[in-house]
Amino acid sequence: MTLNAKLLQKSSCSDRYDENPITDLAPRCTGNSHRNHSQEWPEEPFSAAADQNRNNLQRTTHRHHRLGPLGVQEDQLLVDGPDFGRDLAIEKVDLPPPWEKRRVRGGGDRPGRMYFLDPxxxxxxxxxxxxxxDSWDQRVDSGSxxxxxxxxxxxKTTYVDPRSCPVGWDMRLSKDGEIYFAYLPAMRTTLIDPRGLPDNFDAALDDSARMYFKNHENQTTTWDDPRSGQQEVTLTKWRQAQSTRWWKEQVWREIxxxxxxxxxxxxxxxxxxPEIVLERGTS
Structure with missing residues (x-):
């Protein structure tokens, strides 16, 4: 089955979700038709492919130049693509325990580049x-x-990165280890990944858990998935662009x-x- 067919294959699964509060929701669908639906996201927030497409990505990220809290422009918080670890802003953000930072020493293509140790x-x-x-942890398999x-x-565990979900969305794992996505505003879930849409598009679920798409540029909605019919190179570019925007936004908020x-x-x-400040007219 092709990727586009998987993106559009909604079947009747979304109509058989539990109607309990969203914290207890999990897909009732069985089978493996959607198990590999979510695509592998970049091995790191910025890859060589993103570096090559930097000019295109800049047009789809922040279009203004606010001065950031560290004295750098907001759209420069994560600069230099693959070497984003050297950037002043990301250096200020702590790692979650028990992770540790390390640096590449000596020569090579990227001396001084940051990598991460899982103790x-x-x-x-x-x-x-x-x-x-929340509720997620990144680990490295000791064998592989x-x-x-x-x-x-x-x-449960997965190789699919749960980050980069749009606002209002969470990626979760069912008790069977199946990936699904919760849309908090409607308190519904779906097996369709809401990530990787083109700029100015967002995915949402209605009260029946049917996915539709908001086009913010012309302020319309549609049932048609904009990813349908697109080549893999385009889908990869969209995923990379969204990942870039998401990471920059996380760093900006944390700083x-x-x-x-x-x-x-x-x-x-x-x-x-506490110091008592007397205002005019008081004694």
Whole structure:
């Protein structure tokens, strides 16, 4: 079956989801028709392919040039594609425990490039473990060295990266280890991956769990999946562009939050009593 056929194959699965609150939702569909529906996302937020398409990606990311909290332009928070680990902004973001940072030493193509150590398996990877959704953990298999992801709510694992979901969407694993996607605004789930749409498009689910697509450019909606009929090179480009936008947004939010906490620490000294400020007209 082709990728486009998989993208469009909704069958009757979406009509047989549990009607309980979304935290208990899981697909009731059986079989493997959708098991490999989700495509492998880039091994890291920025790959060589993204570097080659940088000019195209810049047109689909931030179109303005706000001055960021670190004194750099917002659209430069993650610059230089594959060497994003050197960027000042990403350096400020801590790793989730127990991950550790390492640097490539000596010569080679990328001296000083950051990689990551998983102490549990004592294996390393280029894949950044930051910004995973709640209930997810990134690990490295001690035998094969391949990165996988564990979903704590069902204790199942997958090689598919759960990150880069649009706002309002979560990727989850059922008790059978099947990948599905929860759309929180409608409290419905689907087996169709909402990621990798072209710029200005978003996926949503109606009350019957049918997926439709919002075109923000002309403010319309459609049942037709814009990925239908597209070549794999185009689909890969769309996935990469969305991943780039998503990572930049995560870093921007984290840096802003770090600066907010820093400002609060400056204005609050727990060791002293609050200073009483007298305003005009008081005594």
């Amino acid at each position: 549990r398996s004592k294996r390393t990877t280029w894949k950044d473990p930051r910004f995973l959704p 060295g391949k990165v996988y992801f564990q979903y704590h709510k069902t204790r 802003e939050e770090m600066n907010r906490r820093k400002e609060e620490e400056k204005t609050t000294d727990p060791g002293d009593d």
